[in-house]
Amino acid sequence: MGRPRQFDERALLDAAVELFWARGFDNTSVEDVSRATGIGNGSIYAAYGNKRGLFLAAFEKYCEHRARFVCHVVESAPGSARDAVRALCRAVIDDCAAHPDRRGCLMINSIAHLATRIPEVATIGARTTATMENGVADRLRDAQTATGPADEALLSALSANIIMTTQGLIQLSRMGVTPPRLREIADVSCELLPPAWADQRH
Numbered sequence: 762m763g764r765p766r767q768f769d770e771r772a773l774l775d776a777a778v779e780l781f782w783a784r785g786f787d788n789t790s791v792e793d794v795s796r797a798t799g800i801g802n803g804s805i806y807a808a809y810g811n812k813r814g815l816f817l818a819a820f821e822k823y824c825e826h827r828a829r830f831v832c833h834v835v836e837s838a839p840g841s842a843r844d845a846v847r848a849l850c851r852a853v854i855d856d857c858a859a860h861p862d863r864r865g866c867l868m869i870n871s872i873a874h875l876a877t878r879i880p881e882v883a884t885i886g887a888r889t890t891a892t893m894e895n896g897v898a899d900r901l902r903d904a905q906t907a908t909g910p911a912d913e914a915l916l917s918a919l920s921a922n923i924i925m926t927t928q929g930l931i932q933l934s935r936m937g938v939t940p941p942r943l944r945e946i947a948d949v950s951c952e953l954l955p956p957a958w959a960d961q962r963h
Contacts, residue, residue, distance in 0.1 A: 768800045770808070777819035782867045786816055786875055817881055823867050824889040830856075831927070832896030842904035843951055843959040846897070846923055850947035853927045857934035857943075865935040869928055894920040901959070908958040919954065926950040 776797045780789045791812050795802045809815040831849060838848035864870065868886050876883040898920040902911050930943050 768798075768804055768808075773798050773800055773805070774819045774822045777815055778823045778867065781816055781819055782823070782870075783862070783864070786812075786871070789816075791815060813879060817879070817885075820867065820871060820882065821885055824885055827866070827868060828889050828892040828896070831893040831924070835897050835900045838900075841960045841962050842901050843954050844962075845900050846954065847947070847951045849897070849923070850927060850930065850951065851944065853930050854934070854940050854943045854947065857931055858940050866928065866931045869932065890924060893924050897923050901954070904961055905958045907961055922953065923950060 773794070777789075777794050780793055780797060784793075789812075791802055791805050794800075794815065795805060805815060809818055830852075834849045834852045835845045838845040868889060871882050872886045876886070894917070898916045901916050901919060905911050905916065926947060930947060933943060933946070934940075
């Protein structure tokens with residue numbers, strides 16, 4: 762059994778997420794994280810082995826947070842399934858606007874730059890994307906089954922499209938596309954939902 766951490770691991774990983782997100786993996790060192798947190802290099806190396814281990818712990822924390830964010834928004838949004846999808850898109854756009862210094866999504870950025878070098882990045886990214894798609898599918902399924910049997914193939918495709926749209930909105934925001942334009946783009950994807958069940962309110 763490993764020794765318990767002698768530091769606040771959540772605070773350390775939060776700081777590591779910020780640094781890796783802002784600077785990227787290659788331009789962030791364990792020493793940078795140590796300076797930002799006041800936690801000694803030795804303690805960080807003892808806990809995570811090396812920079813790769815520290816990054817993967819921070820990356821997984823970030824991805825878990827993003828998945829919870831998506832699932833919470835679509836689950837808790839009032840109204841119809843279409844309302845829930847629109848709420849998700851608006852929440853993503855608002856989140857982008859709240860962080861103008863960010864450079865996109867840490868998950869997408871890391872998959873693009875590190876997936877071949879650090880295979881765990883692709884694995885975590887795929888698992889996170891599946892969790893987000895499943896969260897959307899659950900909300901859509903509730904609406905569809907209220908009017909008839911579930912079409913799992915359709916639900917899977919629609920949910921994947923919705924998550925693809927939200928990730929695309931983040932990338933467009935990174936390129937400087939304005940929130941009003943992002944909302945216009947999101948609304949097009951929202952219209953893809955079948956009105957026979959997507960507009961039913963429960």
